[in-house]
Amino acid sequence: MRVMAQMAMVMNLDKCIGCHTCSVTCKQAWTNRTGTEYVWFNNVETRPGLGYPRTYEDQEEWQGGWVRKPNGRLALRAGGRWKKLLTIFSNPKLPSIEDYYEPWTYDYETLTNSPQTDTFPVARPKSLISGKDMNVEWSANWDDDLGGSHEHAARDVMLKGIEDKVKLEFEQTFMFYLPRICEHCLNPSCAASCPSGAIYKRSEDGIVLVDQDRCRGWRMCVSGCPYKKVYFNHKTGKAEKCTFCYPRVEVGIPTVCSETCVGRLRYIGLMLYDADRVLEAASTEDEHGLYEAQRNVFLDPRDPEVERAALAAGIEPDWLEAAKRSPVLRLITDYQVALPLHPEYRTMPMVWYIPPLSPVVDVVQETGHDAEDRGNLFAAIDALRIPVEYLANLFTAGDVEPVDGVLKKLAAMRSYMRDINLGRDPDESIPAAVGMTGEQMYEMFRLLAIAKYAERYVIPSAHAEQAHALEELATDCAVDFDAAGSYYDQALLGEGAGYPTPVAVENFRMLQDRQTSDTLAAPDDKATRVNLLNWDGKGAPEGLFPPQRDRGGA
Amino acid sequence: MNVLLWVIVPYLCLAVFVVGHAWRYRYDKFGWTTRSSQLYEDRLLRLGSPLFHFGMLGVIGGHVIGLLVPRSWTAAVGIDDHLYHYAAVGGGLVAGVMTLVGMTILIYRRRTVGPVFSATTPMDKVMYAFLGAAIVLGMWNTIAGSVFSLGGEYNYREGVSVWYRSFLALQPDADLMAQAPIGFKLHALVAFGLFALWPFTRLVHVFSAPLGYLTRPYIVYRSRDDRPLGNAAPRRGWDQVGR
Numbered sequence: 001m002r003v004m005a006q007m008a009m010v011m012n013l014d015k016c017i018g019c020h021t022c023s024v025t026c027k028q029a030w031t032n033r034t035g036t037e038y039v040w041f042n043n044v045e046t047r048p049g050l051g052y053p054r055t056y057e058d059q060e061e062w063q064g065g066w067v068r069k070p071n072g073r074l075a076l077r078a079g080g081r082w083k084k085l086l087t088i089f090s091n092p093k094l095p096s097i098e099d100y101y102e103p104w105t106y107d108y109e110t111l112t113n114s115p116q117t118d119t120f121p122v123a124r125p126k127s128l129i130s131g132k133d134m135n136v137e138w139s140a141n142w143d144d145d146l147g148g149s150h151e152h153a154a155r156d157v158m159l160k161g162i163e164d165k166v167k168l169e170f171e172q173t174f175m176f177y178l179p180r181i182c183e184h185c186l187n188p189s190c191a192a193s194c195p196s197g198a199i200y201k202r203s204e205d206g207i208v209l210v211d212q213d214r215c216r217g218w219r220m221c222v223s224g225c226p227y228k229k230v231y232f233n234h235k236t237g238k239a240e241k242c243t244f245c246y247p248r249v250e251v252g253i254p255t256v257c258s259e260t261c262v263g264r265l266r267y268i269g270l271m272l273y274d275a276d277r278v279l280e281a282a283s284t285e286d287e288h289g290l291y292e293a294q295r296n297v298f299l300d301p302r303d304p305e306v307e308r309a310a311l312a313a314g315i316e317p318d319w320l321e322a323a324k325r326s327p328v329l330r331l332i333t334d335y336q337v338a339l340p341l342h343p344e345y346r347t348m349p350m351v352w353y354i355p356p357l358s359p360v361v362d363v364v365q366e367t368g369h370d371a372e373d374r375g376n377l378f379a380a381i382d383a384l385r386i387p388v389e390y391l392a393n394l395f396t397a398g399d400v401e402p403v404d405g406v407l408k409k410l411a412a413m414r415s416y417m418r419d420i421n422l423g424r425d426p427d428e429s430i431p432a433a434v435g436m437t438g439e440q441m442y443e444m445f446r447l448l449a450i451a452k453y454a455e456r457y458v459i460p461s462a463h464a465e466q467a468h469a470l471e472e473l474a475t476d477c478a479v480d481f482d483a484a485g486s487y488y489d490q491a492l493l494g495e496g497a498g499y500p501t502p503v504a505v506e507n508f509r510m511l512q513d514r515q516t517s518d519t520l521a522a523p524d525d526k527a528t529r530v531n532l533l534n535w536d537g538k539g540a541p542e543g544l545f546p547p548q549r550d551r552g553g554a
Numbered sequence: 555m556n557v558l559l560w561v562i563v564p565y566l567c568l569a570v571f572v573v574g575h576a577w578r579y580r581y582d583k584f585g586w587t588t589r590s591s592q593l594y595e596d597r598l599l600r601l602g603s604p605l606f607h608f609g610m611l612g613v614i615g616g617h618v619i620g621l622l623v624p625r626s627w628t629a630a631v632g633i634d635d636h637l638y639h640y641a642a643v644g645g646g647l648v649a650g651v652m653t654l655v656g657m658t659i660l661i662y663r664r665r666t667v668g669p670v671f672s673a674t675t676p677m678d679k680v681m682y683a684f685l686g687a688a689i690v691l692g693m694w695n696t697i698a699g700s701v702f703s704l705g706g707e708y709n710y711r712e713g714v715s716v717w718y719r720s721f722l723a724l725q726p727d728a729d730l731m732a733q734a735p736i737g738f739k740l741h742a743l744v745a746f747g748l749f750a751l752w753p754f755t756r757l758v759h760v761f762s763a764p765l766g767y768l769t770r771p772y773i774v775y776r777s778r779d780d781r782p783l784g785n786a787a788p789r790r791g792w793d794q795v796g797r
Contacts (some may be wrong), residue, residue, distance in 0.1 A: 081768050088764075089607040090592065090600045097593050129594065130668040192772035195764030200774040211776075213583035216762045217590050234673070237589035250778075462778060 002275040003299060003306065003313040006186065006206030006350055007244055007268065007459070008328045009258070010338045011179055012448055013356040014410070015265035018145065018177035020044050022257035022266075026181075029256045030243070035235025037103030037128045040140050041242035042257045044179045048156045048390065049143045051178075053099040056228040057157040057342070063093045064226030065189050065345030066282065074283050074346060076192055076224060084195060084220055093223040094232075101138040103128040129234075146175055158393040162386060174359035174387045178394070181257060182229040182242035183341065183349030184208045186273060186297070187282045190241070193224025199239070204462065205270075206350065207244045215239050226345040252461040267447075269326030269458045270319065271350065272299040272310060282346045288399035290343035297348070298333060301326075322460035327447055328352070335436070335444045337406045339395035354448070355395055355403055357410040359387040372418045374430055377411035409434045409444075417445050559743070560728040564721060567750040574753025575761065588759040594669040598659055606656025612649025613692070616642065621718045625711045635709075643700045650693045657689060681755040684748040691741040699737060708735050714742065 026042040045051045059065060063078040078084075078093055106123040114121035127134040143152050154163065184201075188208050191199040198214035199221055201207070210221075210230070217237040221230040230241045245255035249268075253259065258266040274297055281293035299306045301323040310320055323329065331338040331354065338352040357377075364380045365371040381388060381404060392403045416430040416438070431441040447455065578586065592599050620642060628638055661682060664670050699708055717730035731739065752758070 085764070085767065089603040090596075092600075094592055094596070096596050131672065132668065188773060191774055194774075195767040196762065197764075197766060197770055197774050200776040203775045203777050205778075213586075215587065216759055216764070217587040218764065219590055219592060232590070232593050234591075234593050236584070237587035238584075 001299075001306075001309050003272055003310040003315060004206065004275045005204065005310075005315055005319055005323065006271045006273055007184070007249060008206075008271045008326075008332075008350040008352070009181070009244075009255075010267040010328050010331045010352045010354065012263075012265040012267070012354040013176055013178065014354065014358050015263040016044070016177040016179060016356075017263055018044055018046065019262050020141065021260050021262050022179055023140075025260040026242075026257050029245075031240070033235075034128075035233040036231065036240060038097065038100045038140070039231040039233070039240060041229070041231075042179065042181045043140055044177050045141070046144050046146055047176055047178050047394070048153045048159055049146070049149065050152055050155060052140050052180075053095050053228050054138070055155060055157055056095075057226075059226055059345070062095070062223065062226070062228070064224060064228070065347055066187070068283055068285065068346065072283060072285070074187075074279065076189060077226075078193065078220075078223055084193065088195065088218055088220075091219045091223055094219050095222070095228065097129060097234075098138075101140060101142070102134060104134055104136060146173070158390060160393070161398075162389050162393075174362070174390075176356040176359060178341075178353075179257070180227065180229070180341070181255075181351060182208065182244070183227055183347065183351045184242075184244055185350060186275075186278045186294075186348035187346065188225075189345070189347050190221040190225040190230045193220040194218070194239075195220055199230075199241075202246075205244075205246075205249070207246050207249070208241070209243055209246065210239050210241055212236075212238055212240075226342065226347065227349075249459055250462040252459050254457040254459060258457065264456065267327040267331060267451075267456050269328035270301075270323040270460070271326065271328055271332070272301050272306065272315075272323050273297045274299055278348060282348055287344045287397040290346065291340060291396050291399070291402055294340060294343060294348050295332065295336075298329075300333065301329070316460075316463055319460045322458050325458045327451065327456055327458060330444075330447060335409065335440070337409055337444070339402060339406065341395060342397070343395075344397035353395060354410070355391045355406055357407050357414075360384055360407065360411075361414075372414050374412055374415035374433070377414065378408055378433075381407045381411065405434070409436065412436075413441055413445050413448070416441050556728040556732045559739075560717065560721075560731040561726045563743070564726070564746050567746040570750040571752055574750075575758065578753045578758060586758055586762065587756070589673075589756045591664075591670045591673055594673070595663060595667045598663040598667070602656045602659030602663060604656070605652050606660055609649050609652030609654075609656055612645065613653055613689075616646050616649060620711065621715050624715070624719070639700065643696060646696045646700075650689070650696060653689055654693060657686065661686070677751075677755055681748070681751055681757065684744055684751060688741060688744045688748055691737060691744060695735075695737045695741055699735065708738070710734070710738060714738050 022042045023040055023044055027040060030041055031037075031039040040052065043052045051057060056062060056064075059077060065077055066074045067077045069075050076084075079087075104125045104127050107126050108123050110121050111123050124133055125136050126132065143149055146153065153159070184207055186206070188199070188201060191201060191208060194215075195218045196214055196216045198211045198216070200209060200211065202209060215238040217232070217239070219232055219239070221239050221241075222228070222232055224230075230239050232238075233240050245257075248255060248259075254266070254268050258268055277297050281290075281297045284290050284293040299310075301307060301310065301320055307320060310323075311317065315323075328338070332352055337354050339355060340349045340352050342349065360377065360380050361371045363384060364376050369376045371377065385400075388400055388403050388407065389398075391407075392398050392400045396402045412430050412434045416426060419426050420442075426438055428438050431438050436444075625635075629635075633641075664674055664682075695710075699710075713730050713734050717727055717734075720727045720730070731742065734742075
């Protein structure tokens with residue numbers, strides 16, 4: 001057993017309202033630069049739909065991920081090492097900018113410079129690639145909310161095998177949103193495709209990163225990733241991908257997409273896994289067995305034997321504690337309501353999803369039946385094969401059974417909690433029908449519905465104590481000046497000396513203050529709160545300004 | 555004059571080549587890339603780029619054999635001048651034509667495809683001029699000198715190659731080059747100019763040919779860098795990359 005820790009995420013799709021806040025904040029934080037205009041580390045797709053880039057799930061076409069060869073060994077679908085080197089001068093499977101979209105801006109200047117005319121001046125779209133006028137014909141979420149789906153949706157790769165049924169019942173079409181980031185796979189095919197060895201998996205937290213100093217721009221990772229989540233920065237000539245916001249995660253705060261998620265549908269936590277069994281699990285013969293196989297690779301940190309092995313493998317005790325409290329562990333292992341996205345790519349993805357029950361609920365509601373009744377919902381899950389089969393194509397390589405099980409658990413939770421909320425006696429037969437206890441079901445409800453920040457994100461900070469000690473040997477201070485931030489203390493040599501306070505640390509402290517206070521106004525006792533109405537402007541009342549150390553009052 | 559052209563200039567260019575690469579690798583690893591433009595245009599690149607690159611590999615291989623293997627060695631293994639001549643001219647023509655056609659397609663693409671043209675730096679243009687001139691002059695030497703024997707017979711294996719080996723052995727014999735036909739002289743000078751430019755162009759990607767890919771494990775694991783948590787330490791302009 002070789003225990004490794006992996007930072008993982010679970011998204012509860014039932015709560016996604018498709019607002020794209022995650023995409024926008026991520027873009028503002030990371031890809032708001034020339035060369036990355038078309039790059040969306042996080043994007044939200046409407047399903048059924050084509051996704052981004054268009055039909056990226058069609059691996060017959062794009063050749064991403066791994067395949068199991070007849071002899072049982074795994075091979076890159078796009079070909080092995082020699083084939084990669086022989087095709088290095090022109091990557092045969094690289095999506096072109098048209099498969100993403102041609103990024104554009106608008107010629108806003110004409111609006112302000114226009115002379116007075118009878119007609120309104122128009123800001124024309126200008127390509128950010130060629131600088132010329134262009135027609136906007138596609139974008140990262142062109143088919144948002146099923147827009148234009150009567151034309152495009154039929155090309156959704158995941159509809160394969162169920163097209164006829166969908167056409168039949170298109171009037172009562174179903175739809176949900178699928179936010180996607182890099183999967184930070186246990187068996188990343190992008191890393192395996194990189195000729196330079198620039199893409200690596202961090203041994204501490206499993207985050208998959210591109211070393212920008214080692215990337216030589218061969219572009220094999222872009223075609224190797226079946227999720228098409230490695231992008232080519234066309235200005236620097238280097239690959240870039242979602243970093244799981246490692247600068248934030250290292251100091252214990254969640255990724256930007258999670259932090260800003262309006263529906264609070266993302267959960268971040270650690271998963272422990274046995275690195276020795278990853279390859280074996282990824283080589284499982286039956287595609288339907290891959291979900292189960294990946295779950296079996298995970299280790300339960302509450303198991304004393306695993307605990308011993310983890311400590312022996314150098315996982316710090318506080319990380320082990322965090323792994324025990326991981327919300328992701330509960331959703332994947334305990335309640336088994338989270339499923340991986342496209343296990344059939346055999347990359348062992350680590351961003352999992354709770355499939356949405358809402359398409360089913362909507363249909364039941366429209367028929368006028370009670371959409372919170374267990375019987376109605378169970379019957380609908382069985383009867384409405386389209387959503388279930390579609391979801392199975394996404395999350396279990398087409399195996400309907402696990403999706404069915406998850407949806408029934410979610411349906412049971414609705415019915416069970418209704419009784420409790422209405423003050424009736426909880427019906428213990430409901431959780432029993434899906435193999436759970438009432439207590440478990442209540443805990444699951446808490447986690448899915450009302451969990452607070454600290455429960456949704458259990459992120460231990462990285463261990464840099466030793467690195468710091470080695471680096472700062474000569475300048476380290478024996479006396480702690482300021483318990484909160486001795487490392488960044490600038491008192492000795494004056495302001496600007498040493499390292500600047502990292503923005504992430506500053507953010508972290510501010511956010512922590514704001515988020516751990518359960519009231520709107522802090523400080524929340526009236527005695528220390530500043531009343532601006534009767535403040536005469538003299539002196540600095542406590543709490544009005546942030547504390548300043550050296551200046552002595554404001 | 556001969557000493558300047560065939561001793562001083564070549565060594566200067568070689569020094570710039572070596573020191574330039576060391577400097578670039580230490581201070582600009584981030585800029586060390588192929589700067590691929592495949593994202594912008596695929597159709598012409600799919601044809602031109604493999605033609606050019608595989609042709610170029612042949613050209614480089616031909617130069618290694620022609621310049622570094624003495625005539626006496628090939629004679630010793632029973633390859634007479636006649637046979638060698640046919641092999642060299644035949645191989646050289648195939649590789650040269652591939653390179654030339656590939657390069658023509660690539661330059662045409664670079665000029666006519668808008669996004670690719672606007673991503674072209676002035677350094678790229680200078681480099682293309684030198685590279686193109688070197689290739690054209692090289693082709694001229696092969697065709698005019700070896701096929702049609704314009705300007706008299708010249709066996710470069712007795713002249714240019716010997717000079718090149720003496721140059722590498724640090725005992726340069728400038729006279730050997732002074733006697734070579736003008737085509738060979740120009741080809742050599744342009745090539746040395748290209749070597750001097752090399753470290754400052756995208757040609758550095760030649761030295762990152764990823765041969766290690768054949769032997770390394772598929773998945774690379776690496777530990778978190780030793781740096782302050784949360785962000786990278788601000789890098790000063792004179793700091794070495796990847797301490």
